Amino acid sequence: MSVVAWRKVITLVEEIVAEGGRTLVTPxxxxxxGAIVTNPYAGRYSEDLTELIELGEQLGEELGRxxxxxxxxxxxxVQSFGKAAMVGEDGELEHAAAVLHPLLGAxxxxxxxxxxxxxxxxxxxxxxxxxxxxxxxxxxxxxxxxHFDSVEFAVNDAPRRSEILVAVALSDSxxxxxxxxxxxxxxxxxxxxxx
Amino acid sequence: xxNQDMFPVQRTLLHIEEIYHEGGPRTRSPLLRGAALAVVxxxxxxxxxxxxxxxxxxxxxxxxxxxxRLAEALGGAELVEGYGKGAIVGTDGEVEHGxxxxxxxxxxxxxTLSDSLAMVPSTLKVGAPGARLDVPLVHKDASYVRSHxxxxxxxxxxxxxRDEIVFVLAMTTGARIHARVGGLQVDQITKRDGLR
Numbered sequence: 598m599s600v601v602a603w604r605k606v607i608t609l610v611e612e613i614v615a616e617g618g619r620t621l622v623t624p625x626x627x628x629x630x631g632a633i634v635t636n637p638y639a640g641r642y643s644e645d646l647t648e649l650i651e652l653g654e655q656l657g658e659e660l661g662r663x664x665x666x667x668x669x670x671x672x673x674x675v676q677s678f679g680k681a682a683m684v685g686e687d688g689e690l691e692h693a694a695a696v697l698h699p700l701l702g703a704x705x706x707x708x709x710x711x712x713x714x715x716x717x718x719x720x721x722x723x724x725x726x727x728x729x730x731x732x733x734x735x736x737x738x739x740x741x742x743x744h745f746d747s748v749e750f751a752v753n754d755a756p757r758r759s760e761i762l763v764a765v766a767l768s769d770s771x772x773x774x775x776x777x778x779x780x781x782x783x784x785x786x787x788x789x790x791x792x
Numbered sequence: 793x794x795n796q797d798m799f800p801v802q803r804t805l806l807h808i809e810e811i812y813h814e815g816g817p818r819t820r821s822p823l824l825r826g827a828a829l830a831v832v833x834x835x836x837x838x839x840x841x842x843x844x845x846x847x848x849x850x851x852x853x854x855x856x857x858x859x860x861r862l863a864e865a866l867g868g869a870e871l872v873e874g875y876g877k878g879a880i881v882g883t884d885g886e887v888e889h890g891x892x893x894x895x896x897x898x899x900x901x902x903x904t905l906s907d908s909l910a911m912v913p914s915t916l917k918v919g920a921p922g923a924r925l926d927v928p929l930v931h932k933d934a935s936y937v938r939s940h941x942x943x944x945x946x947x948x949x950x951x952x953x954r955d956e957i958v959f960v961l962a963m964t965t966g967a968r969i970h971a972r973v974g975g976l977q978v979d980q981i982t983k984r985d986g987l988r
Contacts, residue, residue: 602818603812604811604813604814605809605811605812606809606822607807607808607809608808608810609805609806609808610805610806611803611804611805611948612803612805613802614801615801615802615803620800726924726945728922749947751947753924753926753945754814
């Protein structure tokens with residue numbers, strides 16, 4: 598167990614073998630790991646959100662480590678990443694921002710051993726069973742068009758009103774049948790996180 | 793006929809939940825609840841076919857694969873205490889196509905898990921892509937063990953398409969996290985009849 602006092606952790610590992618009636622040359626794999634944690638600022642306004650910022654870093658590393666493990670078990674190499682949070686109704690959208698933006702990416706990059714691009718994210722206030730869509734983008738070059746993707750995540754009993762659901766997603770590939778051009782993986786320079 | 797010819801697998805999903813508490817005392821070793829799902833093409837979609845029962849044999853290898861993968865993900869077959877199964881049939885199919893899963897899904901889990909005398913509970917429905925299914929769970933040795941009545945909610949984003957079926961096996965490593973409503977306890981299982 599980690600340093601994080603979560604209530605529940607959920608891991609999804611998806612393997613896409615065929616899409617649109619076509620069998621993929623290489624199956625596409627994705628891992629999504631989400632944790633349900635208590636929101637220390639639920640039900641009150643706090644100017645300072647340090648606790649959530651620090652929690653974000655721990656979650657980035659721990660959830661990232663689990664997602665990497667889940668993909669590596671099948672021999673996959675991480676090509677894209679994403680993050681998202683859903684805050685229960687006694688919290689604010691800013692609480693999701695505190696978990697996600699300052700430090701979660703740093704923890705996630707440590708877990709995957711790199712990643713120059715911005716980690717794409719989504720956030721909302723929501724309730725139990727609500728679907729959270731986690732965006733995905735290439736880890737080193739945000740403009741790689743084949744890797745603009747997203748995955749869905751929902752937990753039937755969370756987030757309760759004083760909880761936050763935080764999820765990271767990793768994939769070993771772009772969209773299953775990507776064919777709309779743009780910057781390709783083999784053209785990535787990997788210097789500025791964009792191209 | 794092979795599984796892959798009649799029910800080609802389009803994607804698989806492994807769903808594992810680690811539950812530490814639900815507002816009560818926090819456990820050190822979490823309850824694990826999981827499901828293994830396979831999205832397959834429905835060979836009977838879009839028409840009425842009278843004779844479908846033979847397809848149950850064809851699905852047996854898929855059942856065994858899902859059961860083995862799920863038990864392994866939960867730490868091994870010896871740790872599994874509860875089970876359940878289900879199916880979501882895409883909208884060009886019938887709920888009867890989902891019922892094909894009763895035999896291969898149930899037998900796969902019984903082969904994978906020791907004892908497992910209890911009937912494997914199930915839910916079936918026709919659903920659109922992303923439809924969510926609540927899969928019931930009971931103790932694998934005795935259906936009346938009250939602490940193990942549970943459920944896991946599953947879905948696959950984008951599936952089932954209208955000509956697909958999502959088949960589900962579910963397992964759990966223990967009782968509900970704060971079980972305390974009495975009834976038959978695990979240490980009171982004596983009759984070995986699958987019920988008590």
